[in-house]
Amino acid sequence: MLTGKKILVGVTGSIAAYKSAFLVRELIRLGADVRVVMTPASREFITPLTLSTLSKNPVAVDFVKPETNGQAGEWESHVELGLWADLFIIAPVSANTLSKMVTGQCDNLLMATYLSAKCPVWIAPAMDLDMYKHPSTQENLTKLTAQTIRVIDPTSGELASGLDGKGRMQEPEEIADQIDAWFNPASKLRGKKILITGGPTYEAIDPVRFIGNHSSGKTGVILADACANRGAEVLLITGPTQQRVKNPRVKVIAVTSADEMMKTVEQNWFDCTVGIYSAAVADYKPEFAAGEKIKKTDDRLTLNLVKNPDILKWAGLNKKKDQYLVGFALETENELENGTKKLVAKKLDLLVLNSLKDAGAGFGHDTNKVTFIKPNNKTATFELNEKTVLMNRLLDEIEHDL
Ligand SMILES: Cc1cc2nc3c(=O)[nH]c(=O)nc-3n(C[C@H](O)[C@H](O)[C@H](O)COP(=O)(O)O)c2cc1C
Structure with a gap:
């Protein structure tokens, strides 16, 4: 169980973004407190409304919060988000965000949160097979692994492009399982x-x-x-x-x-x-x-x-x-x-x-x-x-x- 564990889910612009809804639901079911930070591009794939409903928390997307009640200038604290989390999992992580993580480019709230996070960071890549195989992507993954970022390998199968190969984001239940196993390593029943x-x-x-x-x-x-x-x-x-x-x-x-x-x-x-x-x-x-139904004819049966x-x-x-x-x-x-x-x-x-x-x-x-x-x-x-x-x-x- 993940009772009392604070998990920040990052979502980026991949066709697999819909799977983040299942991941959030699964983490909540396991008892975790979940918050979500999204890149602006990911909003094209899944709405903040879906993720805030499932996580039971407002979703962070923009540096500056949209105007509320005529009051402007409220901002989203990426530092607070990064410090809040016991674990930051970016699932799916796009090739674009992978590359920004390597160079430290800080042009959206998810990246600012990543650079502020003090907790372990995990990533679950999702992309087309050629994007995944590309030497740049592989080099970025190697560099991030060397920085102790845990990579949850994608699986092989039919991709959204219609092609077949490695690049499908790992299933949300499996990711939640791995998170649970990491927080609760002791169970001898795991995998039995x-x-x-x-x-x-x-x-x-x-x-x-x-x-x-x-x-x-x-x-x-x-x-x-x-x-x-x-x-x-x-x-x-x-x-x-x-x-x-x-x-x-x-x-x-x-x-x-x-x-x-x-x-x-x-x-x-x-x-x-x-x-x-x-x-x-x-x-x-x-x-x-x-x-056939027994008829009620005799006094005794x-x-x-x-x-x-x-x-x-x-x-x-x-x-x-x-x-x-x-x-x-x-x-x-x-x-x-x-x-x-x-x-x-x-x-x-x-x-x-x-x-x-x-x-x-x-x-x-x-x-x-x-x-x-x-x-x-x-x-x-x-x-x-x-x-x-x-x-x-x-x-x-x-x-x-x-
Ligand atoms: C329909 C569609 C599907 C996409 N799927 C992926 C994907 O699975 N993985 C990926 O790395 N990029 C994918 N992209 C490209 C990203 O959305 C694009 O690189 C975007 O800039 C990523 O921004 P972000 O990393 O800030 O979220 C897709 C784009 C489109 C239009």
């Missing part, structure tokens, strides 16, 4: 593939009815966002839920029944380093789902139920040596004893035991009370707390064990 299951499963009785449970899917979504915020590559396989992930880097596969969840887990578990199985999977399903696959057990039995497996359990009696049995039987590295006994804990709440059980009877019980706090505590524990 993590599979998370969440939500309930619905087991069809007929086309309109099902057997389900009260799981809201909150925990799975909180876990997915928290893992992605730590830089992990996340796949969330979730049963029906109203909850939405906030982090755009989480890949979500929506499933309905335990059988569907099982199939999706089977297709993905082997690629992942960590699995966090928090879904409240129905233990039983109707033996046959009626093809008997449903034959059969066992669903045990997804967590399957993951444990098929776990490779370098995979870390977390399961969730909800017990209502002999909690610790039953939880420990589950940990062993399902070959888990950690079991999160949920409580239903305390007010504010369990399904649908934003709070919960949990105990972590690990092999060799190691346990840790936590007070009632926000699910977000508890799930981040779980991720700290996983990081510690990896």
Whole structure:
């Protein structure tokens, strides 16, 4: 996360300027305070209004602020902007601005801010392949790198000109990721593939009815966002839920029944380093789902139920040596004893035991009370707390064990 970090985004006149809107949005989502400084040329590509709305701050473009209420002569303090920032990222940076950075030419507010900045400066070039390849551009990049400016290399692909080659500005999410990694270098989950299951499963009785449970899917979504915020590559396989992930880097596969969840887990578990199985999977399903809506004719209706696959057990039995497996359990009696049995039987590295006994804990709440059980009877019980706090505590524990 970038909470409390002050990031200044510089925007220059490149066709990739629209991507700066996504970068600003992503930095805000990660909790950063964001301000934007633009070159006059960049206004042809994206409006200050868009960037001020997304950054929640006025955008700086001109040395002298336009007249307000008849008062002239207010000026934009490039020095203040340069001192304010913990990091200055110019994305996209044009070939023109690159060249000015090398010579120290100070003919716009972005350049004056650059020359005043005391913080680290990063640049993400964006230009046509021949402009990028040109010896002048390459020489400028070499000189700026020698001045400890960090260059985020452009990627290859189709360019706005229609040509194909190196020059596309790196994707905003990737840039935000790199910024996050730079401020928070410690996370062991960064770059790791993590599979998370969440939500309930619905087991069809007929086309309109099902057997389900009260799981809201909150925990799975909180876990997915928290893992992605730590830089992990996340796949969330979730049963029906109203909850939405906030982090755009989480890949979500929506499933309905335990059988569907099982199939999706089977297709993905082997690629992942960590699995966090928090879904409240129905233990039983109707033996046959009626093809048509069952009519209300008889006084009694008997449903034959059969066992669903045990997804967590399957993951444990098929776990490779370098995979870390977390399961969730909800017990209502002999909690610790039953939880420990589950940990062993399902070959888990950690079991999160949920409580239903305390007010504010369990399904649908934003709070919960949990105990972590690990092999060799190691346990840790936590007070009632926000699910977000508890799930981040779980991720700290996983990081510690990896
Ligand atoms: C449609 C269009 C797209 C452009 N795209 C780029 C680009 O991607 N990269 C670049 O370096 N210059 C590009 N330019 C040229 C710059 O806009 C131009 O050099 C401008 O002076 C840059 O000013 P600035 O660096 O002060 O923002 C483009 C120009 C036009 C008209």
